[in-house]
Amino acid sequence: MMRGVAVAVSAVMLGALAGVVAPAARAADAxxxxxxxxxxxxxxxxxxxxxxxxxxxxxxxxxxxxxxxxxxxxxxxxxxxxxxxxxxxxxxxxxxxxxxxxxxxxxxxxxxxxxx
CATH class of the missing domain: 1.10.760.10 (Cytochrome c-like domain)
Incomplete structure (x- = not known):
């Protein structure tokens, strides 16, 4: 059960990080x-x-x-x-x-x- 929670939390954190990195990457592409x-x-x-x-x-x-x-x-x-x-x-x-x-x-x- 704990492993499933850890995977879910990791997925949420990765999604949040992608939301921060993606705009920065787009700005760098400008x-x-x-x-x-x-x-x-x-x-x-x-x-x-x-x-x-x-x-x-x-x-x-x-x-x-x-x-x-x-x-x-x-x-x-x-x-x-x-x-x-x-x-x-x-x-x-x-x-x-x-x-x-x-x-x-x-x-x-x-x-x-x-x-x-």
């Missing part, structure tokens, strides 16, 4: 640009495929497609903030984000914000 965007609160105002407070990352990619200066423009916009390009709601400055993290997010966005 592109580095998306992980950096999540870590820096970008997703509070932007979504990959729909407008929230600001435009979707896919809308941004579409707007800047073919613009050789897009990376520099968007990097500056992330660092310094601004308004008027997508409406009257200003984008706050992200002065504390490293230039490397900004480049990672901008490159991901300009690639169309792919999920893999």
């Amino acid at each position: 592109p580095s640009g998306q992980r950096v965007a999540n870590a820096n609160a970008c997703m509070g105002c932007h979504a990959v495929d729909r407008k929230l407070v600001g435009p979707s990352f896919q809308q941004i990619a579409s707007k800047y497609k073919g613009d050789a200066q897009a990376s520099a423009k968007l990097s500056r916009k992330v660092k310094d903030g601004g308004s008027g390009v997508w409406g009257m709601i200003p984008m706050p400055a992200h002065q504390s984000m490293s230039d490397a993290d900004i480049r990672t997010v901008v490159d991901w966005v300009l690639a169309g914000a792919p999920s893999k």
Whole structure:
């Protein structure tokens, strides 16, 4: 009888552990640009495929497609903030984000914000 209880408890614990590990594994599978965007609160105002407070990352990619200066423009916009390009709601400055993290997010966005 005790062996059956131990097996049942082990199965429950394994299921609980899988519930914790699976989201972490999915997060690790996300592109580095998306992980950096999540870590820096970008997703509070932007979504990959729909407008929230600001435009979707896919809308941004579409707007800047073919613009050789897009990376520099968007990097500056992330660092310094601004308004008027997508409406009257200003984008706050992200002065504390490293230039490397900004480049990672901008490159991901300009690639169309792919999920893999």
